[in-house]
Amino acid sequence: MSMTPVLRKRFYDAYKSTIKSMNFTFQNDSKALLNSKQLLKNTCLNPLEMRQSLFKHIPEDTEGQIKHLEDMSKILRTNVAQAVQKDKYKYELKMHKDIELGDNETIKEDKGSQFKGKKFKRCCDSD
Amino acid sequence: MFRQVVARNFAVRNFARVSPQYTRSIVPAFNKNYTRFYSSSVTKEELVSNKLNDIVKTFIEEKGITFEKPLTDNLKLSEDLKLDSLDKVELVVAIEEEFELEINDDASDSFENLGQIKKFLTEKS
Numbered sequence: 577m578s579m580t581p582v583l584r585k586r587f588y589d590a591y592k593s594t595i596k597s598m599n600f601t602f603q604n605d606s607k608a609l610l611n612s613k614q615l616l617k618n619t620c621l622n623p624l625e626m627r628q629s630l631f632k633h634i635p636e637d638t639e640g641q642i643k644h645l646e647d648m649s650k651i652l653r654t655n656v657a658q659a660v661q662k663d664k665y666k667y668e669l670k671m672h673k674d675i676e677l678g679d680n681e682t683i684k685e686d687k688g689s690q691f692k693g694k695k696f697k698r699c700c701d702s703d
Numbered sequence: 704m705f706r707q708v709v710a711r712n713f714a715v716r717n718f719a720r721v722s723p724q725y726t727r728s729i730v731p732a733f734n735k736n737y738t739r740f741y742s743s744s745v746t747k748e749e750l751v752s753n754k755l756n757d758i759v760k761t762f763i764e765e766k767g768i769t770f771e772k773p774l775t776d777n778l779k780l781s782e783d784l785k786l787d788s789l790d791k792v793e794l795v796v797a798i799e800e801e802f803e804l805e806i807n808d809d810a811s812d813s814f815e816n817l818g819q820i821k822k823f824l825t826e827k828s
Contacts, residue, residue, distance in 0.1 A: 585808065588792060595796045610765060617789050 579638060587638075590645040591620060597652040604670075605658060620645070751824045755817065758801050759784075762794055776818030802828055 579587060594616060602609040619626040619634070623641050627634040635641055654676040659667040756774045763770055763784060770784060780786045786794065795811045798820065804827055814820050 588788075588808070591789060592792050592796055595793055596800075599796065599800065613793065620789060 583638060583642065587620075587642050587645070590642055590649060591616075594645055594649040594652065597649045600674075601652050601656050601658065608658075747828075748821070748825050751828060752821055754801065755798070755821055755824060758797050759794070759817065762797055766790065774817060776816065776821060778817045779815060780817075781815070798824070804828065 595613065598609060598612050598616070602612060619631065623634055624636070627636070633644075635644055653674050657669050657671055657675055659669045662668050759774055766786075768784060778784065780791060780794075791811070791814070795806050795814075799806055802824060804824075806823070810823055814823070
């Protein structure tokens, strides 16, 4: 993959940032950390092959791929929290300061949005 | 003369009898401010070198790279350890996190062997 010096720098910065995010998010899970780094490296080295086999949403162009990597780094840090199983049905979510917290009011606004415009049917309604 | 010897022995025995109690009362107070002095034989360069060697050993183990020889300053990252550019980025991140410092792009691009990394870390840390 040939890149201009500017894109090359952006790519290495994004790669470094993603490695840091992985170290941060999976810090207590060495197996997940090792696998995710391996997968990241394979995807960066062969993006088009990985696009066909695993990740269908990876953009085809280099700039788009770098943007995808930058977004991944951010999402890993702000939207992924690991959970530890404490009991059969009990998991403890490991929250940290970087996790993005939603506002309850905005959640209420979107409540039921997936059913808007669709015919509502109760279980007791007859066909 | 014999009287002096007996007197001296008596004094020693008495002191020995008294000393455990004496030391018991004195030693804890002394231990409160106990300070260990390390010899100055371990230099900053050696500390950096040992820490870096540990990081590199762990890193190459994780990568599944078999390298039996001891890690020397002349060891080349690309030729000897077979690290590619992405591996180097990963190694730099591991070093940054362990040494709690930031390594800029120019410096990390210039690293070709362990000696160069050690020199940089000794100057920065």
